[in-house]
Amino acid sequence: MLIYACISSHGFGHGSRTASVLAELAALRPDWRLVLSTALPDTFLTLAFGSVAYERRPHRWDVGMVQANALEVDPGATVQALARLDRELDARIAEEVAWLQRQGEPLLVLGDVPPPAARIAAALGAPLAWLASFGWDAIYEPFGGALAQRAQACRELYSQGDLLLHCPLSLPMPWGLPEQELGLTCSRPRLDPTLLAAQLGLPAERERCVLISFGGLGLDLDPSLPARWPDHVFLGSDAALAAVPNGRLLPPDVRPLDVMPLVGRLITKAGYSSFCEAFSQGVGIHLVERHGFAEAPVLEQALRDHGSHRLLRRDQLQTGDWELDQPLLPARLGPIRDDGASVAARSLAALAES
Structure with a gap:
């Protein structure tokens, strides 16, 4: 079984989340082949995945939001970056579909959360799972104009999946898919x-x-x-x-x-x-x-x-007024269970084997 994971290059958080789930999947199905399709840097992926074996296809599938800095986004630059991506997508998708066909293996596509993952899965007739706490539809829509139009196009692609692995701390994802609710999805510390x-x-x-x-x-x-x-x-x-x-x-x-x-x-x-x-x-x-x-x-x-x-x-x-001398305020409701990565891995295994 080949798991083809399209991972957003918007930030490291998507890669960290996917790494936690695929590490659990590798423990469940050690003979399965993990392929990461992302523009995230090799240095980050090596650190995030640790000893988990994977192959990499160095492709960018989404823009997310272009960041002006760590705390601010640039909507205008985002629209321009999306237009540049559009000009490359058809050829990139055709290349990956052809590559996956040559592998000659059963396939599951996992998206976190580039919408074009749906086009790859559809071209191959492969099952598609989304691992998400939001889609780019929810991020783009509040900006209006060209980004609101993008939101609708994203939503149409998200609705083509077979399963939504619904992470906590989430925005609305009204995609009309079967869902598996998850707890916290994160890896564990590795060092003494x-x-x-x-x-x-x-x-x-x-x-x-x-x-x-x-x-x-x-x-x-x-x-x-x-x-x-x-x-x-x-x-x-x-x-x-x-x-x-x-x-x-x-x-x-x-x-x-x-x-x-x-x-x-x-x-x-x-x-x-x-x-x-x-x-x-x-x-x-x-x-x-x-x-x-x-x-x-x-x-x-x-x-x-x-x-x-x-x-x-x-x-x-x-x-520098960081309030480190002040007591932490307690949680209003209490903790979230932390088994999300293992639950997601089991759900992916069941979908792939069905």
Whole structure:
């Protein structure tokens, strides 16, 4: 069986989520062949998948939203990028359909969540599953104009699937598909926390350790800001952390998830996979406000409901007023079960074998 996973290149969160599910699937069906079709960088994929064997087809299938920076999107640039993608899609789909036909294996297509995955599956008569907490239809529609037209086209493709693996913390996905509700979909830390703490020179008090993570674009952190909190140690991938006494730059082979058992709090933007990982590891989230992206208010409400937290304005982030001396606010409703990746893997196996 060949699992052909079309993974969004919009950000690392889609790749992290798919990696967690495919790792569980590989454990269930170790003889199955995993093919990742994505423009995500090899360095990220290698780190996300760890020891799980996969092949890669380096194709971009969607644009998502073009980001002006870690917290802002650019609708105009998004429309232009979508037009460029349109000019390439027909040839790219034909190439992949021909390649998959040559493999001569039973096939299941998994989309997280590029709409063209539906065209590939339809051309091959293959079953199609979506792994999603939103589709680009829900993201594009609020912008109106050309992006609202795109939303309708996306929705039509999403409705062609056989199964929606419905992630938590989600936007509406009215695609008319059979659904499997999931809990948190995330991997597990892989490294020995005692050895990692010694390697990074971390204090024993977890509450003094703070992870800063703003996705693939990073934050461009002002190196003077951690100095406002001399009793804390800050970890992350921002190069500025290497230049401050209480900063720790994560080694290239260490994921943010791997250090979460050692930190008490995470400063971040609204992001599905970051939330899943922090929830699963009991890390409090200091959430920086984000505007212009439909997922952000949904995730903010989910954080209020299911995670310990504090909410920060943009100006607080920029001035270092990070409220690390304040108690975390408790979840209103309580935790979400964390078996989403294993449930999704079992559902994919059942669909493929049916």
